[in-house]
Each structure stands twice: as structure tokens, then as C-alpha cells.
Amino acid sequence: MKEVKTKFKEEQMFYGFSTISNEKEAKKDMLELIDRIRRVSKCDTVLPYVALIKDFYQDEGEFQLFVGRMEYHPDLEKLVVVEGDFATAEIEPTFGRFWRKAITSTERYMETKWADKNGYIPGSVKYLLFSEKIKSEHPTLDYYMQIEKK
Numbered sequence: 001m002k003e004v005k006t007k008f009k010e011e012q013m014f015y016g017f018s019t020i021s022n023e024k025e026a027k028k029d030m031l032e033l034i035d036r037i038r039r040v041s042k043c044d045t046v047l048p049y050v051a052l053i054k055d056f057y058q059d060e061g062e063f064q065l066f067v068g069r070m071e072y073h074p075d076l077e078k079l080v081v082v083e084g085d086f087a088t089a090e091i092e093p094t095f096g097r098f099w100r101k102a103i104t105s106t107e108r109y110m111e112t113k114w115a116d117k118n119g120y121i122p123g124s125v126k127y128l129l130f131s132e133k134i135k136s137e138h139p140t141l142d143y144y145m146q147i148e149k150k
Contacts, residue, residue: 004089004114006147011083014050015076016068022061027100033067041073047134052079052127081125086144087114091128093139103128103143110145120147 016037021029034046052066066079087110094101111122123146133140 004087004110006085006087006118009081009083009086009144012070012081013072014052014066014068014070014079014081015073016049016066016079017077018064018066018079020062021065022063026065029065030067033065037067037069037076040075041069041071048129048131050127050129052081052125054124054126081127084123084125085147085149086125087120087147088142088144090140091143099141106143107145110143115145115147119150121150122146123148 017033019029019033030051034049037046037049038044046067046069049067049069052068053063054066066077068076068079089106089110091099091102091106093099094105107126114120115122125144125146127144129142129144131142133142
């Protein structure tokens with residue numbers, strides 16, 4: 001993970017599909033949602049796209065997983081991410097190929113140590129932005145976490 005930056009983001013709309021998922025099934029569910037977006041919108045690539053987790057159901061260990069793109073399509077569900085302050089970090093895979101560990105450690109660091117040290121409370125909106133950078137020789141993706149001042 002590179003440095004954490006803060007920025008104000010305007011309201012954004014994403015178009016895609018969602019499903020109830022869990023930690024064990026998230027990768028498979030994400031790939032299925034991407035494939036569904038490709039079929040419905042008749043496109044070769046979904047990049048750039050977001051994977052957004054919301055409505056975490058603590059007792060069941062499940063959450064709402066939304067995968068979407070920024071390009072409008074009438075047959076895709078719309079998800080609005082409200083404007084606000086976000087902390088963001090660029091994530092590189094651990095050992096060049098292990099994303100889950102890199103994402104989890106970045107998320108944990110930003111939600112606990114970084115937020116507390118910098119006077120923020122993590123908000124409920126968190127998402128990953130997958131762009132063309134994911135295809136490069138040194139792939140990265142961007143993690144966004146909504147933040148509020150303490």
C-alpha cells in the first residue's frame with residue numbers, strides 16, 4: 001500500500017448488479033456479476049468498474065456486494081455513492097499476485113490506525129476501483145473509504 005490521501009468526492013453513479021455475498025464467496029460472486037454486466041451491456045470489457053460492499057450483516061457474516069461501471073446502461077441497476085470526504089490508497093498485490101491479503105490489510109490499517117491517528121471515523125461506504133492499472137506490469141487498484149471528522 002502506498003500513502004493514504006484524503007479527497008472530497010462528488011456524488012457518483014454506478015451501473016451494475018448486486019447480490020448478497022460473504023467473504024468466502026465474494027470473488028466468485030464478483031466474477032459472476034462482471035460476466036452478467038458484460039452480457040447485458042454487450043461490452044467486451046467492464047473496466048473501469050467498482051466493487052462496493054455495504055450493509056454488512058454482522059451476525060450472518062454476509063454483505064451486499066455491488067459490482068458496477070460508470071457508464072450508463074438502461075438494463076443495469078443504479079447505485080449512488082453520496083458526496084463526501086474519502087480516504088484513498090493505491091493497493092498492490094502481496095508478492096505480486098495475492099490481492100485478498102493486500103486488500104484486507106489496507107482496509108484494516110485505514111479503518112483503525114490511520115483513521116484514529118488522523119482524527120477520522122470510518123464511514124459506511126467502502127469500495128475498490130478497478131481500472132486499466134489492474135492490467136499493467138505492476139498492477140494496482142484504488143481503495144476508497146468514506147470518512148468523517150471525529
